[in-house]
Amino acid sequence: MQAHIHIKATEQSRFVLITHDATQQIKSLLQSRNAIEETRQGILKEGSSANHHQTRLAHHYSQERVLSECCVSDQSGSSFISLNQTSQHQRRMGKQKIMMEFCLLFAAICSSVSSAEWKATVVKSIDALVTSCVVVPCSFSHTGGNLPTSRLRGIWHEKDGTKRNIFHEDPTLIKESFKGRTKLVGELGQKNCTLQITEVKDHDNGPFCFRVELVRTENNDPTKDKFSFVEDCVELNMLTEPPKPAVIKPKTATQGEPYTVTCSVTHTCPSNVPKLTWNLDTTNIIVHHKDIKQGNWETQSILTFIPEEKDDNREITCTAEFNGGLKSPETFTLHVKRVENYNHIIIPSVVGIGTTVAFVLVCIVMTKKYRKRIEELQSRDGSMWNRLSRMSRRIRSGAGPSRSDQRQE
Secondary structure, three states, X not given: OOEEEEEEOOOOXXXXXXXXHHHHHXXXXXXXXXXXXXXXXXXXXXXHHHHHHHHHHHHHHHHHHOOOEEEEEEEOOEEEEEEEOOOXXXXXXXXXXXXXXXXXXXXXXXXXXXXXXXXXXXXXXXXXXXXXXXEEOXXXXXXXXXXXHHHEEEEEEEOOOOOOEEEOOOHHHEOHHHOOOEEEOOOHHHOEOOEEEXXXXXXXXXXXEEEEEEEOOOOOOEEEEEEEOOOOOEEEEEEOOOOXXXXXXXXXXXXXXXXXXXXXXXEOOOOOOOEEEEOOOOOOXXXXXXXXXXXXXXXXXXXXXXXXXXXXXXXXXXXXXXXXXXXEEEEEEEOEEOOOOOHHHHHHHHXXXXXXXXXXXXXXXXXXXXXXXXXXXXXXXXXXXXXXXXHHHHHHHHHHHHHHHHHHO
């Protein structure tokens, strides 16, 4: 809720806008009026012995020649305080005299609060890449309270003259070299005066300042409430060459294991962020954008792949392409640690051992078969020899007598 104080005098009238905090202070002061009334009653009772109390209120009563009546009311959520000037001889000692003190305090509070509310927060300097764009963060406050965007007019101008506008809602009032290149991307109703400049030229260095005007809804004419924040301006640091991307990676990669590389680049154009690309054919890429404050942003590209033996000593490049077409590459050489492979030793050994075992088994089988065959032959030869021996003995036994008989004859 906003508090409006209307101080009415004999010669002129003025309106002062104060914040909700000031309204709370006013209410707090009103709550203490009973204590002050008791002090006044003590003065009346004590008479001349209460000089120290009289001194405390003497300052307030001395204002009676100018102000004599004070009243406070609330209308549609706004607090109104009116003071009427009367003759010095029409002083009264009642409650209205005590309320005069609060009216004066309210006016002092309003004056201090109002003068402090015209404030802008703008970065003092920011990098701007030629041919790209730059977004200047800006916020502000004013004495009009919470007003919609339709009741506010935002203007950006060169510091050396308020008529040399680089942005205005009326294009005819914009400096020729900035026409079509500036845009207010912030919502004035949210006290955001952020400015965007596209197709940055090498002479767009500034300084540039923000100006706000309170306008009437019915005809969009500016009121007397306007302010140029010439003490809070921004200068652009012109960059003719794009910044190099920064690459973060492990020193070596291991064959067959995932390898992650991060490529990042800073910029000041969040509305058209740089595009980061790799010279590897992979889809496992994650992109992040983050605000690193003071109008600076960072774009990250995280690449993950599995290197092979053939990737050793391969050059990997991350390229940043900025709004406007400028490019900036960063290259590094990949070193792949090979995994030891003993197949050239193991396989021949296994083959040799297998061959030897098979040969031994064949030899054993053949030996057994050979021995068995010999045994069969030996057993067969033995039986034949026995038969021949018996036959020979029979023959000998049958022919013996005949020979002996022949000898005897």
